[in-house]
Amino acid sequence: MMTTALIPSPMPVYARESWAEIVKSARMPQFIIPTIALPPAFYALFALAMGQGSAEAATRTLATFGVFAVMGPALFGFGANIAAERESGQLELKRLSPMPAGAQIVAKVAATTVFSMIAFMLLYALGIAGGVALTPAQWAMLVGVHTLAIIPFALIGLGIGYRLGQKGAIAVANIVFLAMAVLGGLWMPIAVLPEAMKTIAWALPSYHLGEMALMAAGQREASNLWLHAGPLALITLAAALFAWTGEKAQAR
């Protein structure tokens, strides 16, 4: 059939789209510097300089800051970026092209993964320098939890980006970003927060991911894993619904 020759094989399209997404973001210093440099800078300041060389504090903070490091690229890369591309008509042109429907999302996930990994690898290097000593298995689990964190935050960013204009999306992403960090106990343990705020933490993916990262790093009893993995799965499902309904609202 003549028509089969009209569609290129999808793999190179996905690869090119992903590479373009990485290049696009890398050329935006206003995106790259805050999202990648901020978490290691905070970590160096709060955990290493103020933690007075305690290896245990450095390990605990590393686990939760790794989740924090993923939030920036995921929330802003998806939220603000999708909103900007939608507003300028780029998304529309892609939607009317024969580009496979999933290529855009795959590409954004790829870019977010690359930038998140750079951010938490920088954190790990600082952590090791600050006395963090984990077993290879613990490192592997920590990388796993931090990588897993991309999914819920990317979905939340996507839902925001589909619903709001660029300016609105940046504003909302900032609020979500800070609320997730503080109320989710990523900067300091939620034990220091008032009782009402501790309850909110249970609805936040950042809290559960932070706790799971602490388990991976041997700072928490791992027998409680389902206490956090369960709610996280539910929250991720809700985030997926939030993103999906936002995407549906685009169709006319």
Add this chain to the structure above:
Amino acid sequence: MPTTASPIIAALEGATKAYGAHRVLDGFDFALEAGSITALLGPNGAGKSTVAGLLTGRLCADAGRVQLFGLDPADQRARARMGIMLQAGGLPETLTVAEALDLHAGYFARRLPTAAVLEQAGLSALAGRRCDRLSGGEARKVQFALAIAGAPDLLVLDEPTTGFDPDSRRAMWDVVRGKAEAGAAVLLATHHMDEAEALADRIVVIAGGRIIADGSPFAIKAAVAATVIRLRTRQPADRFRALPGVVKVETVGADLALLTTAPRASLEAALALDPAIQDFGVTGASLEEALANLVQSNRTAALKEAA
């Protein structure tokens, strides 16, 4: 004009589209043929962009049938044969022109080589320039390049030459004509009548969600048989409105311009009305004047029908 029946590239059959209570199209029929450049004209809100939106799958019809290459417009195989230049088409700011073009062309298996597309769009010198450092006209050229990159059988252009200098404009027209001669169907939405007149071999005029004229630019002008009489008079403009054949009176500088469908009768009556008239000229109406006349008389007819 093609003499043999050309294959239908895209068609609306009884298409209906409403926004809330407002019905933009109601049982609309329309087809695009291969090798032909069709211009969609009409006042704002007439339904032009709705027609284009339905054909390209940007919008969904509430009722009726829409087909693109015999398929649903949302079908990836149909989209693979279509190139679109949207009116508000943003570009990836931080990619270069060549990178943006290469990425987009990669969605199409039949893609043209990037260098050839850059050449056709007049962008060879700008290949390495970042998209956020282009002028408005240059960005439009890149959007045109994206539209032709996949060697489309249907090329949809929405206000393509806005912001162009005359040379670039003619250059783009030549490329579009070449695509049609090679067999592509072209759908052109434009506010520039000179563009429609220069480029299109078929003009479809839409008003109030209906086709009120469909033919070659020459046939459209002939159908309304519009002529403009310019004259210099001291008489008030209102008195000329009632003359036989006159459909519209406009003040142009110190002159009056009468748009008429019966030039001889109108001129004789005008000279009788003001025998002092010394300066006058008679010219064929531009397409723009012919269209204004057409839309106006259609509105009048619709009012009479409603009364």
